[in-house]
Amino acid sequence: MGGLGPADRETLSNLGTRHEYPPNDTLLSEGDRTTFVIVLLSGWCTVWTPTDRGGRLMLALRRAGEAVGDMAALDGRPRSASVSALGPVTGLVVPGERFRWFLASRPHANALMTIQLTERLRSADHERRALASMTVLRRLAERLVELADRTGRLEDEAVTIRLPLAQHELAASVGSTREAVAKALRLLREQGLVRTGPGTLAVADLDPLRLLAAGHPHGTET
Known part of the structure; x- marks a missing residue:
C-alpha cells in the first residue's frame, strides 16, 4: 500500500x-x-x-x-x-x-x-x-533480528520490539516448542544480548545477534 x-x-x-x-x-x-x-x-x-x-x-x-x-x-x-x-x-x-x-x-x-x-x-x-539445517537458537536469533529491523525502536540504548507476540507464538514462528525457545532466550539473556519483559523484548546488541543468525556463534551453544 x-x-x-x-x-x-x-x-x-x-x-x-x-x-x-x-x-x-x-x-x-x-x-x-x-x-x-x-x-x-x-x-x-x-x-x-x-x-x-x-x-x-x-x-x-x-x-x-x-x-x-x-x-x-x-x-x-x-x-x-x-x-x-x-x-x-x-x-x-x-x-x-x-x-x-x-x-x-x-x-x-x-x-x-x-x-x-x-x-x-x-x-x-x-x-x-x-x-532442516539450523538450530533453534540460530533460528530464534534470525527471527529477533528480523523483528528488530522491521518494528524495533531505540529505547534506553536497546532496540525494543513491542509486539503482542506470546512466547508460544514466537516458538511457532521458528518451528519449535515453547520450552526450546525459552531455553534459547535464557542463553541470549545470559550473554547480555536480549532483555525480556511483559509484552516487550529488547535487543541490547544487534551486531552479535546478526553474527549468531548468520551461523557465527557468540559464545553460546545449543
Whole structure:
C-alpha cells in the first residue's frame, strides 16, 4: 500500500470495505474457497498452518501496508494458510474480481504485487532450509533480528520490539516448542544480548545477534 501513488491508493480504497478485527480474530481460514483480498491498514497478523500435533506453525508475520489472501484471488484455489489478528487490526476487504481488475489496470501496482510474491517465495525457501539445517537458537536469533529491523525502536540504548507476540507464538514462528525457545532466550539473556519483559523484548546488541543468525556463534551453544 505504501508503494502506491495517491491516485492508486484512492482507487483501491474505493474498491473495498474497511473492517475492524479484534485480537486473535481469524481473517482467513486455510482451505476456504473465498477469493477476497485484505489489505492491512493497521496492526499485525500471523500467517499459520496447523501441525499434526494440534499446534500451529507460524509461516510469517504481516503488517500494515501488506496484502493477505492475494494468492486465492489470483489463482482461485483454496486458501493455503490461515491468517489471524495478532492485535487489533484494520483491513480493507477487496473482492477478488475487483482486485484482479485493479492489478490489470495499474501496471505499477501489478509490479509491486509481483515483487511481494517473489519476496515471499524466497522467504519460504529460506524457512524450509532453516528448519532442516539450523538450530533453534540460530533460528530464534534470525527471527529477533528480523523483528528488530522491521518494528524495533531505540529505547534506553536497546532496540525494543513491542509486539503482542506470546512466547508460544514466537516458538511457532521458528518451528519449535515453547520450552526450546525459552531455553534459547535464557542463553541470549545470559550473554547480555536480549532483555525480556511483559509484552516487550529488547535487543541490547544487534551486531552479535546478526553474527549468531548468520551461523557465527557468540559464545553460546545449543
